[in-house]
Amino acid sequence: MFLNSLSGRFLMLTVVFVMLAEVLIFLPSIARFREDYLLLRLERAQIASLALLATDEMISEDLERELLSNAGVFNVVLRRDEMRQLVLSSPLPSPVHATYDLRAASPLDLIRDALDVLRKRENRVIRVIGNPVQAAGLLIEVTIETAPLRANMIEYALRILALSAIISAVTAILLFVAVRVLLVAPIRRLVGHMTAYAEAPEDARRIIEPSGGVTEVREAEQALRSLQTQLTGALRQKERLAQLGGAVAKVSHDLRNILTTATLFADRMERSNDPAVARAAPKLVGSLSRAVNLCESTLAFGRAEEPAPRLERLFLRLLVAEVIESEQLASREGELTFITDVAPGLTIRADSEQLFRVLSNLVRNARQAIEATGRPGTIEIGGGEDEETWWIRVGDTGPGLPEKAREHLFTAFQGGARKGGFGLGLAISAELIRGHGGRLDLVRTDEDGTEFIIRLPKAAAVLEVAAQ
Structure with a gap:
């Protein structure tokens, strides 16, 4: 099966790790999108407040509702100093559920709050506090609904996931091709050399020549070459020993006949009248007997043991x-x-x-x-x-x-x-x-x-x- 191959497993691992990396990027991206969304609402609310300030707070209710609608908020509080506040307001559809202060929010707080928005489907009213643009006051505070925020976050998340899937697929394919070229192909070539050598290990022409560009593969080829060289030499020596055994057996057979004849003559020498010959004859007979016994046992290494x-x-x-x-x-x-x-x-x-x-x-x-x-x-x-x-x-x-x-x-x-x-x-x-x-x-x-x-x-x- 493909998944049991080195290429298939590497492909699956690549997809898993790329997706894991995209998840680690996805969470900060969603948190940043929520923060930008809220800051944009604060900025629009500040512009609406400045419009009210420019008219010396003399605007109609219809204009006030239009300003709040364009800003996407229900209420705006702009604190310019300790004594004066400019306020745009409209009726709230429900009580304020939570307050978020963007001025001191940490990255973990932003990620947690973003996940909280995605997790809860019901529409809620929240209060958001931030710093005015261009230092146009001490703080700005607005109340907004979470439904539009959640809808925009989901749309952005889907785009991020689609892009992540495309990046993962492209990355996995490129890595798959690279692994097949750089690793799988040299390993298959190594296996091919091993198979070819196994068919005729006595043939020195089948000993692998290291050619791998990857250090580890080249080291494996060098180790295989050393092993093949030793094995080929051992097999050749074994063949020579087998040939020697056959030759020794033939020589032993003929030599035994020759030595048997020499033993008969040595037996006759024992009956010689010459004292020196009579003394030497038993030793000669003993030596010839050992030689005959040695031939009969086909010498050492002529047989297996x-x-x-x-x-x-x-x-x-x-x-x-x-x-x-x-x-x-x-x-x-x-x-x-x-x-x-x-x-x-x-x-x-x-x-x-x-x-x-x-x-x-x-x-x-x-x-x-x-x-x-x-x-x-x-x-x-x-x-x-x-x-x-x-x-x-x-x-x-x-x-x-x-x-x-x-x-x-x-x-x-x-x-x-x-x-x-x-x-x-x-x-x-x-x-x-x-x-x-x-x-x-x-x-x-x-x-x-x-x-x-x-x-x-x-x-x-x-x-x-x-x-x-």
């Missing part, structure tokens, strides 16, 4: 030693020092494969950060427990994380700390720890190094929920 952790009791020191041994093989000898600060008997409840991945990601990031400096460094892994949690600290003496990496530390494809990195390692690690009901937090990062802490809950209820 990581599999639920399979919780079991494990010795943290043995797991840390296995992580360090893997990273020592990848590091150059003499450049890195690994320190382990975990009690030999400390056991925790976690998924060994997932926790191995988390620690490997953290230690690998630390190793690569130190190697990038070209200077020797230290990586320390510590572990412990309190009443509610098990905790694991991973710290290094590297150069610290850059500012960009800190802003999106645990966000995929945005938290990369080195050139060529995709920022997946920390995002995967944080997701795996959340799956355990725990948290992965950055403790510090500065020129002296970086330190992360993993907290895993001991509460059985939390662990069970996380494992579901």
